Amino acid sequence: MSLRAAILGFLHIEPMSGYLLRKRFEGSAGSFWSVTQSQIYRELHTLERDELIVGIREAGDGKPDRIVYSLARRGEAELEAWLEAPVEPARMRHPLLLKLVFAAEVEPQVLDDILARYGEEVATTRADYASRLTMEAIFALARSEREATLWRLSIEHGLAWCDAELGWVEKARRELAPQRRPPDRDPR
Amino acid sequence: MSLRAAILGFLHIEPMSGYLLRKRFEGSAGSFWSVTQSQIYRELHTLERDELIVGIREAGDGKPDRIVYSLARRGEAELEAWLEAPVEPARMRHPLLLKLVFAAEVEPQVLDDILARYGEEVATTRADYASRLTMEAIFALARSEREATLWRLSIEHGLAWCDAELGWVEKARRELAPQRRPPDRDPR
DNA sequence: GAATTCATGTAACTTGTTACATGATTTA
DNA sequence: TAAATCATGTAACAAGTTACATGAATTC
Numbered sequence: 001m002s003l004r005a006a007i008l009g010f011l012h013i014e015p016m017s018g019y020l021l022r023k024r025f026e027g028s029a030g031s032f033w034s035v036t037q038s039q040i041y042r043e044l045h046t047l048e049r050d051e052l053i054v055g056i057r058e059a060g061d062g063k064p065d066r067i068v069y070s071l072a073r074r075g076e077a078e079l080e081a082w083l084e085a086p087v088e089p090a091r092m093r094h095p096l097l098l099k100l101v102f103a104a105e106v107e108p109q110v111l112d113d114i115l116a117r118y119g120e121e122v123a124t125t126r127a128d129y130a131s132r133l134t135m136e137a138i139f140a141l142a143r144s145e146r147e148a149t150l151w152r153l154s155i156e157h158g159l160a161w162c163d164a165e166l167g168w169v170e171k172a173r174r175e176l177a178p179q180r181r182p183p184d185r186d187p188r
Numbered sequence: 189m190s191l192r193a194a195i196l197g198f199l200h201i202e203p204m205s206g207y208l209l210r211k212r213f214e215g216s217a218g219s220f221w222s223v224t225q226s227q228i229y230r231e232l233h234t235l236e237r238d239e240l241i242v243g244i245r246e247a248g249d250g251k252p253d254r255i256v257y258s259l260a261r262r263g264e265a266e267l268e269a270w271l272e273a274p275v276e277p278a279r280m281r282h283p284l285l286l287k288l289v290f291a292a293e294v295e296p297q298v299l300d301d302i303l304a305r306y307g308e309e310v311a312t313t314r315a316d317y318a319s320r321l322t323m324e325a326i327f328a329l330a331r332s333e334r335e336a337t338l339w340r341l342s343i344e345h346g347l348a349w350c351d352a353e354l355g356w357v358e359k360a361r362r363e364l365a366p367q368r369r370p371p372d373r374d375p376r
Numbered sequence: 377g378a379a380t381t382c383a384t385g386t387a388a389c390t391t392g393t394t395a396c397a398t399g400a401t402t403t404a
Numbered sequence: 405t406a407a408a409t410c411a412t413g414t415a416a417c418a419a420g421t422t423a424c425a426t427g428a429a430t431t432c
Contacts, residue, residue, distance in 0.1 A: 002283050003419080009290030019383045029289055032282035036421060041385065043419095062428055064383045083294050086305055087287055089313075090353075092280035094220035095190050097342050099275055101217055102197030104335035106271050117274055125277075146364075147292035153360050154285045164352035165278075172341050176334075191391080207411045224393060229413065231391095250400055252411045380431070391420070402409070 002088075003035060003043055008071060008079040011053060013143075015070035018044050027138070028151065031129070031158050032090075044069060052078055100172075108178035115176070119169040126162035129155055190276075191223060191231055196259060196267040199241060201331075203258035206232050215326070216339065219317070219346050220278075232257060240266055288360075296366035303364070307357040314350035317343055 010016065010024050018040050025035050044067075047053045052075035055067040071079070096118050103111055132138060132155050142148035198204065198212050206229050213223050232255075235241045240263035243255040259267070284306050291299055320326060320343050330336035 002281070002286055006286055006290070012290070017383070018385095029286055032280055032285040034279065034420095037384095038386090038422085039420065060383075063381095064427075066383055079290070083287060083291055084298050084302075086302055087284040089309060090280055090282040090284065091222065092220055092278055093190070094278040094345075096275040096278065097220040097345055098190055098194055098217055099271060100338045100342050102194070102200065102267070103271055103338060104330075104332055110272050114272075114274060121277060142292075144292055149363055150288045150291060153356075153363065154288050156359070157282075157285055157356050160352045160356045161349075164348045168341075168345050168348045171344070175337055175341065205411070206413095222392095225412095226394085226414090227392065248411075251409095252399075254411055378432080381429080382427100384426085386424080388423085389421080391418100393418070394416085396414080396416105398412085400410090402407100404405100404407075 001082075002033065003039060004047065005079060005082040006033065007040070007043055007047065008052065008075050008082070011069055011071045011075070012079055015068050017066040017068050019066065028154075031125075032154070047075070050074075108176060111176060112173060112178050115169055115173050119166060119173075122162050122165045122169070126159060126166070129158040129162065133159075189270075190221065191227060192235065193267060193270040194221065195228070195231055195235065196240065196263050196270070199257055199259045199263070200267055203256050205254040205256050207254065216342075219313075220342070235263070238262075296364060299364060300361060300366050303357055303361050307354060307361075310350050310353045310357070314347060314354070317346040317350065321347075 006025070006029065007021060010021055016024070018037075021040050021044075022035070022037050025033070025040075044053070044055070048055055048069070051072055053069045054072050055069045057065055057067050059065055096114070099114070133152065138151065139148045142151060194213070194217065195209060198209055204212070206225075209228050209232075210223070210225055213221070213228075232241070232243070236243055236257070239260055241257045242260050243257045245253055245255050247253050284302070287302070321340065326339065327336045330339060
């Protein structure tokens with residue numbers, strides 16, 4: 001349902017092809033709603049069948065033809081309804097936590113490595129979000145102050161999430177820390 | 189893959205039926221890895237076909253028969269490998285954020301209601317996690333201090349996530365706040 | 377010369393969701 | 405007396421993933 005609505009949302013901003021839709025997803029919603037190319041094309045087909053959008057084939061010279069979709073009246077209506085409806089709860093799939101539940105007998109050092117590696121990945125993601133906040137390219141597309149604010153808030157959500165993860169990882173590592181001998185000192 | 193491994197993990201703790209597996213999921217991993225009953229039974233069938241687990245039918249008098257599954261050697265091996273492997277990144281589906289991306293023209297008051305309602309739901313979830321931390325029933329099942337620590341950490345992750353959400357919601361509401369007249373005062 | 381971008385699509389598969397069905401026993 | 409619990413399962417569907425295929429143009 002949300003994918004459907006999101007496509008309508010993008011097409012409301014401007015008509016575009018499946019290819020561009022995918023780019024837009026990656027660029028603006030990728031962190032909280034990932035999609036694959038196959039999903040997009042499939043959904044576009046059903047949206048067109050249901051007459052929520054209309055596609056017009058444009059000849060690309062050299063490049064392949066592309067089909068540019070725009071919202072039909074019924075699409076507008078469905079988008080509006082979705083926008084004002086209450087949201088479903090966020091759900092996540094967190095393989096690390098699942099692993100922890102069963103990890104009591106894993107070597108402490110191995111577990112610590114897993115946690116450390118996960119932390120590094122989150123830190124990388126965090127840096128990526130942080131750099132987005134300063135990218136004018138993103139906010140240049142916004143058509144109003146309010147839209148820019150909304151987009152910024154969605155990136156800041158990503159930052160807050162990363163910070164929470166990093167804090168938790170540190171705590172977990174401290175509490176699960178493998179007993180480590182203090183570093184050897186010259187016996188003198 | 190993770191569902192498969194998690195089932196192996198539960199069966200490693202003790203042999204049990206599909207029904208109980210589901211209970212265990214809800215009780216200990218539900219917040220970061222939800223599953224439905226159909227998924228579990230399907231996975232159990234393929235795990236048995238692949239000879240990672242073995243099911244033994246037990247007659248229930250009055251109650252329906254149940255099939256109690258336990259780990260086979262190959263299942264043990266796969267579980268161990270999974271436990272030591274690095275984790276895949278967490279991914280989430282966050283319908284609220286998706287909505288925000290397209291919500292520039294939604295009435296501020298409507299948007300604020302959506303945010304407020306979301307915040308309430310998160311607060312409820314948070315309270316639920318907090319109460320779990322004090323439930324002895326959960327930790328009584330743990331077979332070691334370390335296991336109890338791991339389980340506690342997974343609950344604390346949920347708390348940290350809720351806190352991050354709540355903080356972000358407050359910030360978002362402040363920045364998107366609908367202009368509200370100050371409350372009427374008796375003109376005197 | 378190799379990889380990436382543009383732009384579409386199909387096919388096969390896995391995972392996740394919803395709804396239905398059985399039937400005794402216990403709890404509200 | 406209605407519902408929830410115990411315990412299994414099937415069927416149909418929706419959503420998500422992976423891999424493949426085309427072919428010119430551009431970038432490394």
